[in-house]
Amino acid sequence: xxxxxxxxxxxxxxxxxxxxxxxxRALLERQPDAKIISLGIGNTTEPLTPxxxxxxxxxxQTLGTAEGYSGYDDDPKGQALLQNLKTKLSDKWYHGRVSxxxxxxxxxxxxxxxxxxxxxxxxxxIAVQDPAYPVYxxxxxxxxxxxxxxxxxxxxxxxxxxxxxxxxxxxxDLSALPRTDLIYFCSPNNPTGAVSTREQLRELVAFAKRNGxxxxxxAAYAAFIRDDSLPRSIFEIEGAREVALEVNSFSKxxxxxxxxxxxxxxxxxxxxxxxxxxxxxWSRVMNTLFNGASNIAQYGALAALDDEGLAxxxxxxxxxxxxxxxxxxxxxxxxxxxxxxxxxxxxxAEFPGRKSWDVFTExxxxxxxxxxxxxxxxxxxEGFIRFSAFGHRSDVExxxxxxxxxxxx
Ligand code: PGU
Numbered sequence: 001x002x003x004x005x006x007x008x009x010x011x012x013x014x015x016x017x018x019x020x021x022x023x024x025r026a027l028l029e030r031q032p033d034a035k036i037i038s039l040g041i042g043n044t045t046e047p048l049t050p051x052x053x054x055x056x057x058x059x060x061q062t063l064g065t066a067e068g069y070s071g072y073d074d075d076p077k078g079q080a081l082l083q084n085l086k087t088k089l090s091d092k093w094y095h096g097r098v099s100x101x102x103x104x105x106x107x108x109x110x111x112x113x114x115x116x117x118x119x120x121x122x123x124x125x126i127a128v129q130d131p132a133y134p135v136y137x138x139x140x141x142x143x144x145x146x147x148x149x150x151x152x153x154x155x156x157x158x159x160x161x162x163x164x165x166x167x168x169x170x171x172x173d174l175s176a177l178p179r180t181d182l183i184y185f186c187s188p189n190n191p192t193g194a195v196s197t198r199e200q201l202r203e204l205v206a207f208a209k210r211n212g213x214x215x216x217x218x219a220a221y222a223a224f225i226r227d228d229s230l231p232r233s234i235f236e237i238e239g240a241r242e243v244a245l246e247v248n249s250f251s252k253x254x255x256x257x258x259x260x261x262x263x264x265x266x267x268x269x270x271x272x273x274x275x276x277x278x279x280x281x282w283s284r285v286m287n288t289l290f291n292g293a294s295n296i297a298q299y300g301a302l303a304a305l306d307d308e309g310l311a312x313x314x315x316x317x318x319x320x321x322x323x324x325x326x327x328x329x330x331x332x333x334x335x336x337x338x339x340x341x342x343x344x345x346x347x348x349a350e351f352p353g354r355k356s357w358d359v360f361t362e363x364x365x366x367x368x369x370x371x372x373x374x375x376x377x378x379x380x381x382e383g384f385i386r387f388s389a390f391g392h393r394s395d396v397e398x399x400x401x402x403x404x405x406x407x408x409x
Contacts, residue, residue: 196231
């Protein structure tokens with residue numbers, strides 16, 4: 001018999017979102033007529049916008065011609081497409097802060113997080129925000145970079161958890177932090193909805209520089225920042241190019257959760273001990289383990305970066321942010337303290353002294369609304385519930401109505 005991978009065996013439970021889906025389906029088995037509304041997983045719901053559809057349709061048509069067909073991206077047409085997209089991201093997304101050759105196109109931020117763990121290997125030390133997008137921790141466990149799970153603390157040995165709570169305005173106390181090789185950092189944050197200020201990111205970059213650490217900055221929700229004083233990319237911070245790489249995605253701002261298109265930006269200054277450039281090794285990993293983002297998705301991304309596409313992105317983001325406002329207002333009316341939901345599509349609500357899985361079950365059973373229990377994002381998420389603003393407006397309004405109804409005395 002083959003021995004089970006001991007790193008996978010360290011994971012105490014299944015991945016968070018399928019577990020939530022299981023509980024949702026269990027309710028449906030008991031009550032098949034229940035009209036369940038999901039404010040759980042951050043999955044986009046609104047149709048693709050017209051300019052994007054045109055881009056995708058043209059792409060399919062182009063691929064249906066002898067002149068336009070392309071396969072793997074090593075052929076000249078595939079290379080030209082890739083180059084166009086990198087150049088456009090460099091210009092329109094990064095305004096020249098990142099050059100085209102520093103952008104690596106992929107099939108999404110989650111997949112890149114997984115491959116980054118392969119890039120850095122099992123020997124690195126890692127710090128993560130707590131709570132955090134579960135992929136950083138679970139992926140590090142699978143990669144073998146942690147010890148065992150300690151059920152007492154709800155943590156994996158060998159990982160440094162950076163509590164981000166209302167008490168520290170969701171920004172970790174860096175002075176109390178030991179040095180680690182990697183620091184995962186997400187802003188706008190999933191799940192707390194907190195957005196780091198320029199000053200906070202300056203502190204983070206200075207900290208990484210002092211320690212010779214690399215920041216893995218997840219900016220998947222950058223487009224949801226509508227306050228121009230807040231940084232949308234780590235590369236807006238001076239010195240970040242020497243200490244950070246950034247993963248990003250078109251999943252949330254343009255509804256490409258199913259189409260799939262993301263990227264990782266690695267500045268040429270980012271280097272390992274001894275001077276080997278990180279980008280070069282990333283290229284090696286990607287060439288070996290990834291065969292390119294769908295060419296149709298790449299055409300879609302090019303359309304998204306046209307002026308019409310960017311305007312449509314603003315509308316899509318605006319739609320979800322209005323949902324966030326409605327959710328936040330509804331929860332506030334219920335007397336709950338909430339965070340986030342202003343420059344981020346997640347509302348993080350406090351349920352002090354309660355177990356978040358209990359609150360999750362209560363809301364699911366009482367209001368038929370799916371949420372995400374805070375403890376699923378790390379021990380500091382206990383006592384919180386995440387409400388996602390991704391949903392049809394009518395569902396969001398109905399969910400808020402039901403929440404108010406179900407908590408009536
Ligand atoms: N990064 C962050 C911070 C995310 O929250 C998500 C999705 C991703 C990356 C994934 O981006 P892709 O480009 O689509 O791969 N988070 C959602 C979906 C759950 C999941 O497992 O990815 C969420 O509800 O947290």
